[in-house]
Amino acid sequence: MSVLIIEAVDFFYLSMPRVTSAADGSQDALVVRVRGGDYEGWGECEAAPLPSIAAFVCPISHGACRPVSDAVLGARIESPNDIRAIAAKVAYDSMDLLQAAHTWSGIEMALWDLLGQARGVPVWQLLNWEKAYAKTPYASVLFGSSPDVTLSRAKEIRSNGFRAAKFGWAPFGQSVEADADQVAAAREGLGPDGILLIDAGQIFGEDVEAAAARLPAMEAANVMLFEEPFHGHAYRAYQSLSGQCVTVKTAGGEAAHNRHMAEHLIDFGGVGFIQIDCGRIGGIGPAVDVARYAAERDVVYINHTFTSNLALSASIQPYAGLQNHKICEYPTGLSALARELTITQIAPNANGEIELPDAPGLGIELNLEALETYRVDVDIRINGERVFQSPRI
Amino acid sequence: MSVLIIEAVDFFYLSMPRVTSAADGSQDALVVRVRGGDYEGWGECEAAPLPSIAAFVCPISHGACRPVSDAVLGARIESPNDIRAIAAKVAYDSMDLLQAAHTWSGIEMALWDLLGQARGVPVWQLLNWEKAYAKTPYASVLFGSSPDVTLSRAKEIRSNGFRAAKFGWAPFGQSVEADADQVAAAREGLGPDGILLIDAGQIFGEDVEAAAARLPAMEAANVMLFEEPFHGHAYRAYQSLSGQCVTVKTAGGEAAHNRHMAEHLIDFGGVGFIQIDCGRIGGIGPAVDVARYAAERDVVYINHTFTSNLALSASIQPYAGLQNHKICEYPTGLSALARELTITQIAPNANGEIELPDAPGLGIELNLEALETYRVDVDIRINGERVFQSPRI
Numbered sequence: 001m002s003v004l005i006i007e008a009v010d011f012f013y014l015s016m017p018r019v020t021s022a023a024d025g026s027q028d029a030l031v032v033r034v035r036g037g038d039y040e041g042w043g044e045c046e047a048a049p050l051p052s053i054a055a056f057v058c059p060i061s062h063g064a065c066r067p068v069s070d071a072v073l074g075a076r077i078e079s080p081n082d083i084r085a086i087a088a089k090v091a092y093d094s095m096d097l098l099q100a101a102h103t104w105s106g107i108e109m110a111l112w113d114l115l116g117q118a119r120g121v122p123v124w125q126l127l128n129w130e131k132a133y134a135k136t137p138y139a140s141v142l143f144g145s146s147p148d149v150t151l152s153r154a155k156e157i158r159s160n161g162f163r164a165a166k167f168g169w170a171p172f173g174q175s176v177e178a179d180a181d182q183v184a185a186a187r188e189g190l191g192p193d194g195i196l197l198i199d200a201g202q203i204f205g206e207d208v209e210a211a212a213a214r215l216p217a218m219e220a221a222n223v224m225l226f227e228e229p230f231h232g233h234a235y236r237a238y239q240s241l242s243g244q245c246v247t248v249k250t251a252g253g254e255a256a257h258n259r260h261m262a263e264h265l266i267d268f269g270g271v272g273f274i275q276i277d278c279g280r281i282g283g284i285g286p287a288v289d290v291a292r293y294a295a296e297r298d299v300v301y302i303n304h305t306f307t308s309n310l311a312l313s314a315s316i317q318p319y320a321g322l323q324n325h326k327i328c329e330y331p332t333g334l335s336a337l338a339r340e341l342t343i344t345q346i347a348p349n350a351n352g353e354i355e356l357p358d359a360p361g362l363g364i365e366l367n368l369e370a371l372e373t374y375r376v377d378v379d380i381r382i383n384g385e386r387v388f389q390s391p392r393i
Numbered sequence: 394m395s396v397l398i399i400e401a402v403d404f405f406y407l408s409m410p411r412v413t414s415a416a417d418g419s420q421d422a423l424v425v426r427v428r429g430g431d432y433e434g435w436g437e438c439e440a441a442p443l444p445s446i447a448a449f450v451c452p453i454s455h456g457a458c459r460p461v462s463d464a465v466l467g468a469r470i471e472s473p474n475d476i477r478a479i480a481a482k483v484a485y486d487s488m489d490l491l492q493a494a495h496t497w498s499g500i501e502m503a504l505w506d507l508l509g510q511a512r513g514v515p516v517w518q519l520l521n522w523e524k525a526y527a528k529t530p531y532a533s534v535l536f537g538s539s540p541d542v543t544l545s546r547a548k549e550i551r552s553n554g555f556r557a558a559k560f561g562w563a564p565f566g567q568s569v570e571a572d573a574d575q576v577a578a579a580r581e582g583l584g585p586d587g588i589l590l591i592d593a594g595q596i597f598g599e600d601v602e603a604a605a606a607r608l609p610a611m612e613a614a615n616v617m618l619f620e621e622p623f624h625g626h627a628y629r630a631y632q633s634l635s636g637q638c639v640t641v642k643t644a645g646g647e648a649a650h651n652r653h654m655a656e657h658l659i660d661f662g663g664v665g666f667i668q669i670d671c672g673r674i675g676g677i678g679p680a681v682d683v684a685r686y687a688a689e690r691d692v693v694y695i696n697h698t699f700t701s702n703l704a705l706s707a708s709i710q711p712y713a714g715l716q717n718h719k720i721c722e723y724p725t726g727l728s729a730l731a732r733e734l735t736i737t738q739i740a741p742n743a744n745g746e747i748e749l750p751d752a753p754g755l756g757i758e759l760n761l762e763a764l765e766t767y768r769v770d771v772d773i774r775i776n777g778e779r780v781f782q783s784p785r786i
Binding site: 015019020021022023024025027028046047048049050051052053054055057058059060061062063064065066067088091092095096097098099101102169201202205231232233234235236255257258260261263264267268280376377378379380381382383384 | 414415416417418420440447450451452455457458460481485488489490491492494495595624625629648657661673770772773774
């Protein structure tokens with residue numbers, strides 16, 4: 001193939017008409033389209049849209065605080081190494097622009113999609129995986145407002161064909177007793193052979209004792225993993241709790257906005273599962289690095305995703321070839337926006353497993369109408385000059 | 394004193410007419426004014442202005458990705474603990490908004506200034522330091538384009554009364570030989586009793602071997618610290634290099650955008666000096682926590698600052714009471730914007746030492762004219778509705 005020049009990067013800020021304070025990350029979206037040659041690639045930032053757009057279009061502050069656009073527009077893409085070279089340039093030239101990692105994540109994803117389109121192969125092949133193994137999806141949902149609601153939610157998940165489920169966030173963390181009831185209800189609803197995961201949503205900050213007080217109920221309910229008990233950077237707290245677990249294993253990593261953070265959570269936090277969101281960590285390249293790093297250390301890699309099927313496909317590519325890393329986050333209960341965003345839908349197959357699309361790139365066809373239906377108009381001017389306006393399709 | 398309600402937070406984006414790719418962080422500024430009751434406080438984000446403003450005014454994405462304004466506007470301030478409570482709320486409610494830490498940093502600084510004004514005491518007293526000890530400033534400058542330029546720059550610094558100087562960034566990192574010449578030139582210019590610090594500006598990424606190759610010249614030149622050889626998160630690289638040092642000590646931390654990152658650089662990176670920028674780490678509260686953490690572990694705390702004297706005052710408050718933590722970053726060669734921003738100027742005293750102002754809060758009177766002279770007009774609209782417009786004084 002010939003060299004592609006990145007000619008355009010367009011950001012589509014989408015939102016449900018009403019966004020609530022629920023822990024549902026699919027209520028808005030920042031979709032990225034990258035154009036080069038005759039091809040286009042699509043990606044999605046798992047990030048606050050307005051600050052992420054600003055990180056692309058902002059004026060330079062100094063040599064180590066440049067807008068992300070500086071490293072991207074006009075760059076050449078011929079191979080995966082070229083994507084990594086742009087990533088390195090963003091990391092260095094925008095080191096003082098904190099939001100840059102989130103902005104770049106969606107672009108990077110779109111560049112893999114673009115390169116896959118141009119080469120006519122799925123992204124996992126570009127990543128040198130020999131095969132894309134089917135994954136066992138866990139339905140990712142929020143805890144019910146009461147154990148009864150959680151119980152019926154778990155039963156419904158099971159009746160929908162899912163063997164595994166993750167329950168998360170408030171009201172979990174309110175009290176040891178209430179949390180134990182919630183966990184027991186989830187187990188009862190899933191049945192004894194269901195795979196149960198619990199997501200604390202960082203509610204314990206750095207309070208190891210409070211988190212450890214939840215362990216007996218989790219061990220009793222045969223919980224597979226205890227996700228994000230703490231602040232994403234609280235490695236010592238992770239380490240301490242990891243040491244107190246019997247069969248439950250700690251899990252975390254979704255907040256990682258570079259490869260180092262994920263590696264540290266493994267090395268210094270002692271997690272048993274590392275969960276990576278390609279829409280935050282800088283895209284697919286650093287995610288596959290973490291997958292290989294984890295695999296070498298008997299830590300299980302899991303995708304983290306709570307938005308559209310575009311992000312879902314991107315999130316699975318980095319560990320598609322790791323046969324023994326079997327569990328896969330599969331968001332259910334997505335907003336209409338996230339559901340309607342893609343024509344291609346990734347649904348469990350007859351065995352209840354998730355398979356990546358065969359089509360080139362990320363293999364996801366977008367529903368361009370949804371980009372219009374849920375469009376948020378953004379207009380940014382600096383000294384009277386327009387630096388960003390939401391694009392039309 | 395009575396309770397203050399945070400009634401308004403205003404962001405002033407300032408810039409030199411022309412911003413270059415030099416590693417000079419004073420070419421633009423994001424100044425924050427907070428109003429409560431009859432008082433106002435001022436702070437400064439060490440951050441890209443446009444994305445930082447966006448992180449304050451953006452719409453909510455979901456419960457863990459809220460704009461910083463949500464936790465700040467209307468909050469009550471009566472004591473330092475109230476500032477910490479808002480900080481905790483920002484950290485939790487905006488955990489998925491990466492830029493939030495940089496936005497919050499300037500606001501937090503302004504809140505300490507506000508509280509100091511209201512109580513009539515300097516910030517270091519609010520931090521429970523018994524005394525503010527004078528610090529030995531090091532002139533913080535960039536390497537010259539050649540060793541000759543560096544030599545004359547070092548001589549000039551010495552003749553201006555500074556005993557200590559830090560040289561940094563490109564062309565450092567080009568080759569082992571060229572770097573050795575630069576370091577030797579800096580030593581020669583400072584004289585044998587000068588205190589010499591070297592800042593690599595993360596140029597070695599994670600390449601321990603490349604960084605270690607610079608050590609012999611640094612040991613020979615009696616360099617006190619070797620700053621930021623690596624990516625801010627590359628703790629293992631820091632650890633490895635720290636173990637290879639004889640008299641030189643590694644230093645880092647300016648990229649820390651929360652307390653954890655700084656503590657990890659100490660615990661896992663083995664640095665001898667921890668350098669904290671209050672305009673990035675979340676303000677003065679987490680910085681003082683790091684100062685105490687460092688002091689307990691025989692690690693030396695140093696302020697990091699490369700902008701105005703407002704940021705300089707804020708950066709020294711957290712370790713004002715640590716007598717043995719003597720060195721202080723003192724940017725020279727600031728842009729006209731950064732120089733003109735404050736009427737109060739912090740200059741070395743007759744002993745060549747830096748003392749914090751006695752006045753309440755941060756003790757820095759702003760030059761409001763400069764806010765007008767260097768003003769950048771920002772106008773952000775979402776769905777036709779204006780969510781931000783640069784304020785007038």
